[in-house]
Amino acid sequence: MPLIEIENVRKSFGAVEVLKGIDLAIEPGEVVAIIGKSGSGKTTLLRCINGLEVISGGSISVAGTKLASDEASLRALRLKVGMIFQQFNLFPHLTAGRNVMLAQKVVKKIGDREAREVAQAMLERVGLGERFDAYPDKLSGGQQQRVAISRALAMQPLALLCDEITSALDPELVGEVLSVVKELAAEGMTLVMVTHEMRFARDVCTRVIFMHDGRIHEQGPPEQVFGAPQTPELQQFLGRGH
Numbered sequence: 049m050p051l052i053e054i055e056n057v058r059k060s061f062g063a064v065e066v067l068k069g070i071d072l073a074i075e076p077g078e079v080v081a082i083i084g085k086s087g088s089g090k091t092t093l094l095r096c097i098n099g100l101e102v103i104s105g106g107s108i109s110v111a112g113t114k115l116a117s118d119e120a121s122l123r124a125l126r127l128k129v130g131m132i133f134q135q136f137n138l139f140p141h142l143t144a145g146r147n148v149m150l151a152q153k154v155v156k157k158i159g160d161r162e163a164r165e166v167a168q169a170m171l172e173r174v175g176l177g178e179r180f181d182a183y184p185d186k187l188s189g190g191q192q193q194r195v196a197i198s199r200a201l202a203m204q205p206l207a208l209l210c211d212e213i214t215s216a217l218d219p220e221l222v223g224e225v226l227s228v229v230k231e232l233a234a235e236g237m238t239l240v241m242v243t244h245e246m247r248f249a250r251d252v253c254t255r256v257i258f259m260h261d262g263r264i265h266e267q268g269p270p271e272q273v274f275g276a277p278q279t280p281e282l283q284q285f286l287g288r289g290h
């Protein structure tokens with residue numbers, strides 16, 4: 049059974065249809081890159097999977113449960129699917145460790161001691177075990193994004209959605225974040241990433257999805273998508289259409 053099953057999903061903002069019928073099944077352990085031009089609907093698709101946007105049509109199921117829009121279902125969904133954003137969204141007045149503890153305490157309602165143990169373990173997993181007590185402004189952008197990743201992991205999600213998670217970073221800090229993601233992929237985490245890092249998509253992802261004008265225009269294993277793009281739109285996107 050697919051972990052994430054998307055059937056004929058449509059999403060409109062007012063009169064503008066941004067997703068025009070998306071069908072996509074993602075199996076456990078897949079590492080999926082979503083690529084495409086600005087405005088093609090990549091972020092909107094991720095936000096729909098996480099219930100941050102209410103879909104206008106079609107259906108989305110995660111681990112066999114159909115996504116509904118009531119608060120209880122959304123809470124259950126967000127326990128299963130973590131999301132990491134371009135901006136790290138850490139609370140500046142909380143230490144790295146406290147940032148990782150907070151969601152566990154609020155959403156999972158677990159006690160301080162257990163949350164602290166999990167937070168420590170998750171920070172270690174992203175190479176920041178020594179920085180539990182550091183405040184975000186004492187951490188580099190790459191470190192802050194790694195804290196955000198460990199915060200998502202602390203919820204023990206079945207899948208992680210990543211929305212351009214290296215786009216706000218200085219170039220020299222991109223590698224440390226991508227190597228954490230690469231390790232997660234190697235450990236079998238299901239990942240769906242909107243990314244402009246084509247080399248990463250080629251080297252790490254198991255499937256690449258090219259979105260164009262609100263539709264999945266072309267998809268396949270990276271060697272096919274990058275090595276033998278079929279449609280003029282993808283060829284042009286990859287810089288071969290001229």
Ligand SMILES: Nc1ncnc2c1ncn2[C@@H]1O[C@H](COP(=O)(O)OP(=O)(O)OP(=O)(O)O)[C@@H](O)[C@H]1O
Pocket residue numbers: 061066084085086087088089090091092093
């Ligand atoms: N909340 C919103 N209200 C109205 N329009 C929106 C909203 N969110 C997104 N859109 C529009 O939907 C379209 C698709 O946006 P989306 O962010 O999904 O594209 P994208 O492929 O992720 O682009 P980018 O690479 O620039 O992030 C755009 O035209 C955008 O302006």
